[in-house]
Amino acid sequence: MRTVRAVTVTPGVPDSLRLTDEWPEPATEEGAILVQSLAVGICGTDHEIIAGAYGEAPPGQERLVLGHEALGRVLEDPTGTLQAGDLVAGIVRHPDPLPCPNCAVGEWDMCRNGQYTEHGIKALPGFARDRWRVQPKFAVGLDPVLAPVGMLLEPASVVAKAWDHIDRIGARAEWQPQSVLVTGAGPIGLLAALLATQRGLSVHVLDRNTTGPKPDLVRSLGATYHTSPVGELDFEPDVVVECTGAPAVVLDAMCKVGPTGVVCLTGVSSGGRTIDFDAGALNRALVLENNVVFGSVNANRRHWDLAAAALARADQSWLNSLITRRVPVDRYAEAYATGGEDIKVVLDFAG
Known part of the structure; x- marks a missing residue:
């Protein structure tokens, strides 16, 4: 045999x-x-x-x-x-x-x-x-x-699904997003930033690493790299793609997104931790500003095909990095x- x-x-x-x-x-x-x-x-x-x-x-x-x-x-x-x-x-x-x-x-x-x-x-x-x-x-x-x-296709499919659903949610009204904040510069975050640049958005990526390859990878996309806490950023993004799963970052992302904004959660939190925060204030902001927070995981055939096309269009040396x-x-x-x-x-x- x-x-x-x-x-x-x-x-x-x-x-x-x-x-x-x-x-x-x-x-x-x-x-x-x-x-x-x-x-x-x-x-x-x-x-x-x-x-x-x-x-x-x-x-x-x-x-x-x-x-x-x-x-x-x-x-x-x-x-x-x-x-x-x-x-x-x-x-x-x-x-x-x-x-x-x-x-x-x-x-x-x-x-x-x-x-x-x-x-x-x-x-x-x-x-x-x-x-x-x-x-x-x-x-x-x-x-x-x-x-x-090509082994990057699976994580890229997850990102393609996230953007597909962001686009569908945004289409509920006249929506012309200009900026996106991606929290986390791991594979999912970097691929999320790649697809954002392919959409012509102003892209910001936040991560705690100040050394290593991540800052240069972000900048080579034409995006801006941040290491400060989300709450200290001087702009309100139209879209947030949250890729860390860190509870404090998740909450900050919900609070930071601009009016009619969309927050997509792709990072999985481990649970078992509590944070003291003002749930009422968050609820008020989400309601009064028509914001949407949703989770996204995995992908179907449509997203795999979208991801394959996005990777083929990308700078191959950047992907290899x-x-x-x-x-x-x-x-x-x-x-x-x-x-x-x-x-x-x-x-x-x-x-």
Whole structure:
């Protein structure tokens, strides 16, 4: 029986991360398209799964293959959807087996009953293996120019969804946004800033780092980098994309946005912390200024396609600069170890 290398964990068991070279070849039931893995991006969700805080193995299995930020090259596609040699990414979330109203129409990012599955996270094997399979409707072909950076498509899809919903909410009235504040300069924040510049907005990014690559990455977009608290900024943004999940920053963002403004929360707070604040004053401001605060997570096929187009239009050298470490798969433990100034770490399967 042919086998592949795979990075796996036992969900719920801290520090059970392992590389095996005896993982079964992906079964055709996983999808008609066979893909050679090139690279897998690593994010905070992976670290939470490794810590035992999250994750669910496929039914009947004890271990879960990690990896949801995929980049691969098609080996074979009998359906004709893609051609051998095409770059491809796999959509992470799949709709539930008995779909809720949203999953039934392809809006699985808005699943109402929580029975969705996710590659490398929840009940579906991930992409951190030499070869994987994908169904045609969950395969996203990429422009060849994205060969070095295509694993950024998954976080970019999250940002594309956020902007899609910001645009839809803004369309409730005559709305001509001029400025956006992005809080947090991690991968999601930087990609949010990228898509904001592609919209022609005046972009401001706030992060606490004063050294490292983040300030220069922001400035090279033509955006302004801030390190002061949100409340000390001398302008009221029309849009805030909050990417830290830090409770104090979240509240400051709600208070800082301008009239008829939109605050999109993409950062996930850990909970367990309380902050003393004037909820009545916040409520008054949101109501009297017609402001909207909403949460956004995951993405559906439309957003993946939007993200692929946005990345293809971007400065490829800038995108490449987001990747601060590329680690060969045989040194997988180094890849999953956190680094102080890392932005995006990539596990390299291409050798």
